Amino acid sequence: MAIMIEAEAPEAKKATVHQPVARIALIGNPNSGKTSLFNQLTGLNQKVGNFPGVTVDKKTGLSQLTPQLKAQIIDLPGSYSLYPKSLDERVIIDLLYDPTTNQRPDLVIVTADASNLKRNLLLFTQLADLRIPAVLALNMMDVAEAEGVKIDIDMLQRDLGVPVIPMNARKGVGIAALKIVVSQQLTATEASFFELPERLRPVVDQIKGRFKLNNDYLALHYAHQYKHLRFLSEDDRVWMAQLLEKQDFRSSTEQANETIARYVRINEVLLDVVRVEKAKEEEKFSNKLDQILTHRVYGYLIFMGLLFMVFQAVFAWASYPMDLIDEGIAALNGLIQANFSGPLINLLTEGVIAGLGGVLIFIPQIAILFAFIAILEETGYMARVTFMMDKIMRKFGLNGKSVVPLISGVACAVPAVMSARTIENWKDRMITIFVTPLMSCSARIPVYTVLIALVVPEVYYFGFMNLQGIVLMGLYLLGFVSAILSALLLKVVLKARERSYFIMEFPVYRMPRWKNVGLTIFEKSKTFVLEAGKIIVAVSIILWVLASYGPGDSFERAEERAVAEAEVKGLNETQTDNLISSYQLESSYAGQFGHAIEPAIRPLGYDWKIGIALLTSFAAREVFVGTISTIYSIGEEENVTTIKDKLMSEKDADGNPFFTPARSFSLLIFYAFAMQCISTLAIVRRETKSWTWPLAQLVYMTGLAYVSAFAVFQLMS
Amino acid sequence: MRNRTQKSQQQKSVRDLKIGESGEISSLNDPEMALKLLEMGCIPGAEVKLNSKAPFGDPVTIIVNDYTLSLRLDEAETILLK
Numbered sequence: 001m002a003i004m005i006e007a008e009a010p011e012a013k014k015a016t017v018h019q020p021v022a023r024i025a026l027i028g029n030p031n032s033g034k035t036s037l038f039n040q041l042t043g044l045n046q047k048v049g050n051f052p053g054v055t056v057d058k059k060t061g062l063s064q065l066t067p068q069l070k071a072q073i074i075d076l077p078g079s080y081s082l083y084p085k086s087l088d089e090r091v092i093i094d095l096l097y098d099p100t101t102n103q104r105p106d107l108v109i110v111t112a113d114a115s116n117l118k119r120n121l122l123l124f125t126q127l128a129d130l131r132i133p134a135v136l137a138l139n140m141m142d143v144a145e146a147e148g149v150k151i152d153i154d155m156l157q158r159d160l161g162v163p164v165i166p167m168n169a170r171k172g173v174g175i176a177a178l179k180i181v182v183s184q185q186l187t188a189t190e191a192s193f194f195e196l197p198e199r200l201r202p203v204v205d206q207i208k209g210r211f212k213l214n215n216d217y218l219a220l221h222y223a224h225q226y227k228h229l230r231f232l233s234e235d236d237r238v239w240m241a242q243l244l245e246k247q248d249f250r251s252s253t254e255q256a257n258e259t260i261a262r263y264v265r266i267n268e269v270l271l272d273v274v275r276v277e278k279a280k281e282e283e284k285f286s287n288k289l290d291q292i293l294t295h296r297v298y299g300y301l302i303f304m305g306l307l308f309m310v311f312q313a314v315f316a317w318a319s320y321p322m323d324l325i326d327e328g329i330a331a332l333n334g335l336i337q338a339n340f341s342g343p344l345i346n347l348l349t350e351g352v353i354a355g356l357g358g359v360l361i362f363i364p365q366i367a368i369l370f371a372f373i374a375i376l377e378e379t380g381y382m383a384r385v386t387f388m389m390d391k392i393m394r395k396f397g398l399n400g401k402s403v404v405p406l407i408s409g410v411a412c413a414v415p416a417v418m419s420a421r422t423i424e425n426w427k428d429r430m431i432t433i434f435v436t437p438l439m440s441c442s443a444r445i446p447v448y449t450v451l452i453a454l455v456v457p458e459v460y461y462f463g464f465m466n467l468q469g470i471v472l473m474g475l476y477l478l479g480f481v482s483a484i485l486s487a488l489l490l491k492v493v494l495k496a497r498e499r500s501y502f503i504m505e506f507p508v509y510r511m512p513r514w515k516n517v518g519l520t521i522f523e524k525s526k527t528f529v530l531e532a533g534k535i536i537v538a539v540s541i542i543l544w545v546l547a548s549y550g551p552g553d554s555f556e557r558a559e560e561r562a563v564a565e566a567e568v569k570g571l572n573e574t575q576t577d578n579l580i581s582s583y584q585l586e587s588s589y590a591g592q593f594g595h596a597i598e599p600a601i602r603p604l605g606y607d608w609k610i611g612i613a614l615l616t617s618f619a620a621r622e623v624f625v626g627t628i629s630t631i632y633s634i635g636e637e638e639n640v641t642t643i644k645d646k647l648m649s650e651k652d653a654d655g656n657p658f659f660t661p662a663r664s665f666s667l668l669i670f671y672a673f674a675m676q677c678i679s680t681l682a683i684v685r686r687e688t689k690s691w692t693w694p695l696a697q698l699v700y701m702t703g704l705a706y707v708s709a710f711a712v713f714q715l716m717s
Numbered sequence: 718m719r720n721r722t723q724k725s726q727q728q729k730s731v732r733d734l735k736i737g738e739s740g741e742i743s744s745l746n747d748p749e750m751a752l753k754l755l756e757m758g759c760i761p762g763a764e765v766k767l768n769s770k771a772p773f774g775d776p777v778t779i780i781v782n783d784y785t786l787s788l789r790l791d792e793a794e795t796i797l798l799k
Contacts, residue, residue: 080756116784119758252748259755286785287768296772387787391773400776503753503792506778506785 022071023103024063024182027092027127028111029120030078031507033139036169037111038075039515041179046519058091065183074105080119082126083224083255086424090228096132097221098231107186109178111137114144114151114166117274121266122259125193128160129217133186136164137178142171148277159269161189170513193265194258196220203247210239224251286380286508294384303385307407310372314411314442318364325364329357346548347541355540358620359533362412365442366528367521369411373404373419374520378512383504390502396484397491398435399428399500406432406483409439410476413680415524417687425500431490433687434697437680438486440479440672443621447671448475450625453644455664475672482673482704535682539619547590547616547627558583585631590615604670604706605663605713614676621676662716666709674705731779731793734767740798741765742781747795758782759796 026041028034038046042061059075076095077088084090095103108127112120117138127134136156144151157164163181167174196204196216200223207219226232226240244251292298333349376382382404390400398406401423408416416436423429440448452468459467549555562583566576585591586608594611601611609631617624625643632646650658675681681694688694734740742763745751758781759765768778768785775790 083752083756085753116782118782119756119784122756252752256745256748256751256755259752260760263755263758263760290769294769294771299772383787387771387776387778390789391771391775499749501750501753501789501792502776503750503757503786503788505757506787508785 022065022069022107022182023074023105024071025074025076025095025105025108026111027076027108027123028078028137028139029080029113029123031505032078032111032113032120033169034075034078034111035516036513037109037137037139037167037175038073039519040169040172040175041073046523063179065179069183071182074103079123081123081259082130082221084228087426088421088424093221093225093228094230096130097218097225097229100231105132107133107135107182109135109137109182111139111169113140114138115140115147115149117149117151118263118266118270121269122262124160125262125266126217128162128189129192129194129215130221131188131215133188134162135178135182135186136160136162137169137174138164138166139169141166141173142168150275150277152273156269156273159191159273161191162186194262197254197257200249200254203243203249206243207240210236220254223249224255289509290384293381294388299384299388303388306376310369310407313368313372314365318368321364322361325357325360329353329360347544350548351541351544352537354544355537355619356533358540358622359529359537362414362442362528363525365411366415367525369408370415370521370524371517373408374517375512378510378516380507380509383506386504387506396487397428397431397494398484398487399423399425399432400502402428402432405436406439406480409436409441409483411442412528413437413439413441413677414528414683417680417683418524418527420687425496426498427494427496428500430494430688430693431487433684434490434693434700435483435486437675437677437684437697437701438479438483438673440476441621441677443677444475444671446622446625447617448472448668450628450643450647451664451668451671453641454647454659455661475668478669478672486700533679535678539678543590543616543619543623545589546593547585547588547612547630550584550588550591554587555584558587581630582632585612585627603713604709605660605666605717607658610667614670617671618676619678621671624671660717662713665716666713669712670705670709672705673701673708675701729798731765731767731777731796731798732790734765734798736767736769739764739766742796743799744797745795746797750792750795754792754796757786758784759786765796765798 026034026038038059038061041063046059046061061073061075063071063073065071074095076092077086079089079092082093082096084093095101095105098104110124110127112124124134124136138151138153138156141151151166153164153166163186165174165178165181167178169175194217200220203223204216204219207213207222208216211219211222213219213222222229222232223240223244226237232240243249293302333353336345336349336353373382376385385403386400388400389403393400393402402420404422405416405420408419413436416439417433420429420432420436423432452471456468456471461467550558559580562580563576566579571579586594590612591608593615594608597611597614598606598608601607601614606614609628612631613624613627616627628647629643632643632650647659648657652658675698681698684694684697685691728743729740731740742759742761742765744761745754745759763781766780768780770777776787777790777793778785778787779793780786
């Protein structure tokens with residue numbers, strides 16, 4: 001229910017804002033404080049959508065500029081120039097150049113890091129030459145000041161021809177001034193920062209003629225980027241390709257020449273504007289810290305220690321809120337079932353609410369994990385992790401930046417796959433997304449716990465090493481190793497579309513901005529609930545129907561059979577009810593499915609009962625425990641010891657214990673590898689924009705699970 | 718490819734710098750990589766200093782225009798020095 005309300009909220013908001021709203025785009029280099037500025041301008045008034053046709057998140061928010069005037073703020077991906085290097089960055093040119101869109105911003109706010117003005121002005125000069133009305137938000141003035149960088153704001157303003165607002169977005173300094181400036185009618189600058197070389201004149205003139213453009217520089221961008229401009233027709237592209245061929249237009253050389261020319265011009269401008277008075281202290285401090293944090297021994301040890309802490313937090317701290325959610329859902333269901341009855345109520349409680357519970361239960365882990373990731377990213381430490389891990393990861397077809405998704409995968413593959421977005425290179429990113437679900441996620445824990453308790457004795461070595469714990473760790477290691485090896489396999493199979501590069505800014509260490517951390521947690525949890533949640537709930541309902549209904553009068557007959565047997569055995573009321581549920585599940589559609597696939601899973605050591613559990617845990621692995629409880633008529637008590645005792649007493653056809661080590665380990669391996677998570681498939685489809693990847697994952701992982709489980713069962717029995 | 722390796726053998730690149738050592742950028746010899754490097758501030762004429770190396774010697778960090786960049790050795794190799 002909560003999901004419906006969430007999904008409708010943005011629509012409702014849109015309807016109430018009728019007066020014309022200024023549309024303002026935020027654009028700037030990565031690490032120029034763009035996100036802080038966005039958060040300051042919009043507060044919690046944000047929403048995340050998609051740019052049309054691409055999976056890049058579009059963050060928009062409303063900002064009250066003056067009591068009369070509201071503006072819609074669009075946060076564009078951080079970029080160093082208007083020549084995009086990644087999919088994310090392409091969104092910028094789509095938004096700025098497309099004449100057909102009504103989303104074009106009326107104004108851009110260019111954020112620039114005042115302590116590093118030269119490089120930050122490159123993007124600004126490109127926007128200026130496009131004659132887009134702009135304001136320069138000169139951010140991080142405090143950092144610049146501390147580094148002894150003095151900027152003559154008036155002179156800069158005159159040279160650039162646009163308003164320049166000195167600010168410190170982290171602390172909110174300058175926000176009021178910025179709001180006042182952007183609320184006025186602004187025109188584009190008159191200043192020009194790049195003179196079109198004569199040799200490009202014919203190309204530019206022809207493009208201007210065909211597309212009726214009046215800006216030379218925009219025409220030049222058409223020439224450079226026509227392959228990626230989605231609003232151009234096929235005819236346009238063919239025409240363009242012929243023109244450029246005829247004129248011998250060398251795109252990358254011209255882009256490089258332009259960039260050099262722009263820097264020459266920027267240097268001229270900055271010569272009188274910026275004065276540096278003393279050497280940097282912060283950089284030195286960062287460097288000293290790096291000698292320890294990226295040290296070949298301490299560096300990895302500290303990283304391992306941090307990982308250990310994160311896992312502790314994700315598992316230990318999250319268990320309290322998770323228990324609360326679990327109990328809350330159970331209490332709610334109990335309350336409803338005590339007061340109402342009927343098939344619809346069953347659908348609501350056992351299908352919808354139980355499914356919803358399955359979604360909400362992950363929020364604590366996702367929130368804690370992303371809190372850590374956000375802090376590590378904010379402080380600049382994550383860049384060091386990437387730096388330390390790159391060489392190792394590269395051997396396996398991955399990238400230093402794959403470390404974050406892989407680690408996050410231990411909590412939940414859904415946010416982990418989302419976090420692979422920072423990887424610019426297509427091949428590296430696809431491999432990372434593909435192998436991340438092999439990391440043992442938290443949904444596997446309940447399955448692991450029950451099965452390990454079943455076959456691994458609780459023995460201690462050296463007084464503190466618990467054998468069950470060692471097996472659990474082994475399963476995590478298995479997940480990691482299989483992910484790495486699968487990556488290696490893909491590295492050979494996949495063809496690279498572009499070269500992999502690693503060039504990135506190495507930020508100085510700084511304190512995290514807690515507001516940004518909080519917003520990241522909020523946003524990631526929300527995305528998970530909305531994106532994965534709807535699918536989990538939908539599939540839970542389908543599976544509930546499959547498990548609650550059977551063909552014809554099979555359910556009545558199952559009940560009669562159970563009641564008769566209960567009388568013979570002299571069972572009490574609860575035991576009888578459990579027996580009825582068990583027999584009904586057997587005769588349901590799900591039960592029939594279990595019987596149908598039994599021949600296929602018998603080589604792995606499974607029977608139809610486990611077949612049912614495999615089906616129901618397709619939506620989410622942890623459902624395994626619930627299904628097993630029902631099918632072995634354990635009742636609703638999902639207590640590990642109760643389940644363990646019951647499963648241990650389960651006998652096979654010959655009267656021997658059914659859950660032998662061979663069967664249990666075969667199941668453990670199956671659950672370690674199999675792709676049994678519809679939410680992950682959904683998010684992979686969203687992130688890769690195709691069904692190919694999720695389907696390949698489904699086939700590969702489930703195939704791997706089948707073969708490995710088969711090998712384990714055959715070898716052990 | 719052959720041509721490039723020969724050229725870089727003759728001319729010193731950022732790859733050849735020792736930690737703490739500086740040089741002046743003369744040119745970038747890989748057109749694809751060049752644009753990215755240029756945008757990040759590695760302009761011919763700029764001073765570049767090798768700041769540190771990752772534990773296994775690759776990637777490295779360099780300081781150019783007063784800020785730190787990290788890049789792989791084969792990327793550093795494309796930045797030629799005077």
